[in-house]
Amino acid sequence: MASPYLHLLAAQARSQLSYRASFALDLFGNVVTLGADLLAVLILFRVTPLLGGFTIAEELLIFALAATAFALADLAVGNIERIRLYVRIGLLDALLVRPLGVLPQLLVVDFGLRRAGRVVYAAVLLAGALVYAQVDWTPGRVALAIVAPISGAVLFSAIFVAGATVAFWWIESGELANALTYGGRDFTAYPVNVYSGWFRRVFAFGAGFAFVAYYPALVLLGRPDPLGLPTGLGWASPAVAGVAAAVAAFVWRTGVRQYRSTGS
Amino acid sequence: MSVIEAVGLRKQFTVRVKSGRLRRTRRTVAAVDGVDLTVERGEMLGYIGPNGAGKSTTLKMLTGVLMPSGGSVRVCGYAPVPERTRLARRIGVVFGQRSQLWWDLPLQESFTLLRHIYRVPPADHAARLRECRSLLDLDEFLDTPVRQLSLGQRMRGELTAALLHGPEVLFLDEPTIGLDVVSKQAVRGFLAAQGSRGDTTLVLTTHDLADIERLARRLVVIDHGRVVHDGTLDSLHARYGSRRLVVVDLAEPVPDPAIELPGVTLAAASPDGLRLTYALDGSGVTAGELVARLATTAALRDLAVVEPSIEEVVTRLYAEG
Numbered sequence: 001m002a003s004p005y006l007h008l009l010a011a012q013a014r015s016q017l018s019y020r021a022s023f024a025l026d027l028f029g030n031v032v033t034l035g036a037d038l039l040a041v042l043i044l045f046r047v048t049p050l051l052g053g054f055t056i057a058e059e060l061l062i063f064a065l066a067a068t069a070f071a072l073a074d075l076a077v078g079n080i081e082r083i084r085l086y087v088r089i090g091l092l093d094a095l096l097v098r099p100l101g102v103l104p105q106l107l108v109v110d111f112g113l114r115r116a117g118r119v120v121y122a123a124v125l126l127a128g129a130l131v132y133a134q135v136d137w138t139p140g141r142v143a144l145a146i147v148a149p150i151s152g153a154v155l156f157s158a159i160f161v162a163g164a165t166v167a168f169w170w171i172e173s174g175e176l177a178n179a180l181t182y183g184g185r186d187f188t189a190y191p192v193n194v195y196s197g198w199f200r201r202v203f204a205f206g207a208g209f210a211f212v213a214y215y216p217a218l219v220l221l222g223r224p225d226p227l228g229l230p231t232g233l234g235w236a237s238p239a240v241a242g243v244a245a246a247v248a249a250f251v252w253r254t255g256v257r258q259y260r261s262t263g264s
Numbered sequence: 265m266s267v268i269e270a271v272g273l274r275k276q277f278t279v280r281v282k283s284g285r286l287r288r289t290r291r292t293v294a295a296v297d298g299v300d301l302t303v304e305r306g307e308m309l310g311y312i313g314p315n316g317a318g319k320s321t322t323l324k325m326l327t328g329v330l331m332p333s334g335g336s337v338r339v340c341g342y343a344p345v346p347e348r349t350r351l352a353r354r355i356g357v358v359f360g361q362r363s364q365l366w367w368d369l370p371l372q373e374s375f376t377l378l379r380h381i382y383r384v385p386p387a388d389h390a391a392r393l394r395e396c397r398s399l400l401d402l403d404e405f406l407d408t409p410v411r412q413l414s415l416g417q418r419m420r421g422e423l424t425a426a427l428l429h430g431p432e433v434l435f436l437d438e439p440t441i442g443l444d445v446v447s448k449q450a451v452r453g454f455l456a457a458q459g460s461r462g463d464t465t466l467v468l469t470t471h472d473l474a475d476i477e478r479l480a481r482r483l484v485v486i487d488h489g490r491v492v493h494d495g496t497l498d499s500l501h502a503r504y505g506s507r508r509l510v511v512v513d514l515a516e517p518v519p520d521p522a523i524e525l526p527g528v529t530l531a532a533a534s535p536d537g538l539r540l541t542y543a544l545d546g547s548g549v550t551a552g553e554l555v556a557r558l559a560t561t562a563a564l565r566d567l568a569v570v571e572p573s574i575e576e577v578v579t580r581l582y583a584e585g
């Protein structure tokens with residue numbers, strides 16, 4: 001018997017695909033949004049040849065790595081933001097009395113098939129950026145080009161989940177979660193050294209965002225870190241992602257125990 | 265081993281209340297305040313109390329939805345929150361106000377999904393579904409999307425959904441809320457059939473005391489989060505001095521309607537003196553003896569015996585709290 005989650009997912013897909021027109025529209029809208037981000041990078045390089053010492057080809061690689069990681073994470077756990085609604089109106093009750101994990105159920109219940117379009121777009125962009133940046137391929141770099149977006153996706157997912165979990169303590173936490181999510185996406189799209197001060201320290205190393213695209217890109221490009229840290233840090237991405245996932249799982253478990261339902 | 269064992273179970277909610285223009289102070293509400301409850305396999309328990317007494321909160325702690333703030337609790341041998349998923353396979357839950365079904369899919373598909381979720385062998389699933397279909401008349405709307413079902417139809421779907429994995433304990437929070445008389449009867453009849461098998465334990469909260477009379481042999485009453493009564497319906501009547509009433513219609517008024525018999529009091533007399541109501545507290549004579557005695561002094565036209573009402577005794581109980 002296949003996993004119950006697959007059955008839930010299939011049921012979900014069936015009801016989403018039944019709204020065909022809005023599905024197509026969303027897919028289109030998602031791609032347009034990404035196009036706008038890319039345009040911002042291109043315009044930036046019309047006014048400056050280098051950004052933090054990086055050429056347009058190098059920056060596009062960072063951008064594409066970040067976009068792929070974000071799109072994958074958004075596909076997998078993007079609908080975690082709905083937790084706030086579930087907590088506020090007590091819908092988690094129904095999920096808690098079933099013999100399945102609450103988090104996977106929640107992710108499957110509203111699985112955003114429509115966000116799949118962004119993953120395809122970002123992956124194509126990444127392939128293009130890897131070619132354009134003229135990466136000097138070694139077996140290690142090939143592996144990293146595959147592992148880095150996945151690690152980045154895990155790290156983003158962990159941050160989405162941990163951020164959304166705050167809703168168990170504080171229902172109006174949406175802005176905070178959004179700041180982390182979208183702030184993180186924008187942060188990872190550019191070289192870390194263009195930011196400065198405490199902001200850089202918190203986002204790059206506190207939240208680990210430097211390991212999504214920046215350090216892996218340095219390894220792929222064979223460039224030293226302008227910040228003076230070892231270039232090999234790019235290889236630490238999976239470990240950083242693993243730690244983040246463990247922390248997020250802990251925060252989640254603690255959060256679910258804070259769940260108070262609603263009077264009924 | 266008892267199916268449910270709760271000792272000193274409590275749940276506090278911290279709420280913020282406005283106390284001035286910008287100030288907000290924290291206040292603690294003790295929703296469940298030290299409940300002791302032991303339920304044996306096969307029992308049918310009515311868990312009642314006024315609005316806000318803590319019934320739903322208790323059920324949520326027993327089913328692993330809410331983490332208790334204190335006390336200890338075991339259901340089917342499991343600690344509900346830490347062993348939530350294992351417990352979930354052994355219990356069935358119907359929260360009258362929350363749905364277990366998939367809103368956009370036909371009812372039938374919800375049942376199929378639940379079979380996968382609980383990993384029920386297809387043959388068992390089919391047998392249980394067949395039984396529910398005939399007992400609850402599901403056939404008419406099995407292919408209707410859940411969002412198009414009427415409340416009564418949906419509730420029958422919820423009951424089925426809660427039973428398809430063959431749970432040992434069934435928790436029902438207001439399963440008859442909002443249903444018409446016919447649907448209520450259907451639900452009660454169905455639950456009575458489940459309970460009469462003797463191996464399913466039933467815990468039911470309700471505000472419809474007819475549910476209790478029909479289904480619950482044991483009654484636990486809570487108020488302000490504390491158990492105020494635990495026993496049979498009869499013991500509740502005894503405790504609150506509920507009385508049977510004997511109402512007699514006379515052909516002609518009698519000069520002195522009061523009767524000197526043990527355990528009998530004259531509860532009411534109509535202005536014309538033709539209808540007399542006597543109350544029996546059960547300690548003295550029987551209704552038959554009273555009527556025999558009345559017949560010696562007056563000409564009776566009609567008579568009726570009114571059983572003590574559960575509404576009345578519960579009203580008295582709630583009013584005390």
Ligand SMILES: Nc1ncnc2c1ncn2[C@@H]1O[C@H](COP(=O)(O)OP(=O)(O)OP(=O)(O)O)[C@@H](O)[C@H]1O
Nearest residue numbers: 260261262263264277295315316317318319320321
């Ligand atoms: N999520 C919550 N947050 C804050 N207070 C709550 C919450 N849930 C319940 N309460 C409070 O706890 C108390 C008990 O609520 P509960 O829902 O258990 O009552 P109940 O016995 O089920 O009442 P009813 O018969 O009206 O359904 C009430 O005072 C209620 O205000």
Ligand SMILES: [Mg+2]
Nearest residue numbers: 264319320321
């Ligand atoms: Mg309630």
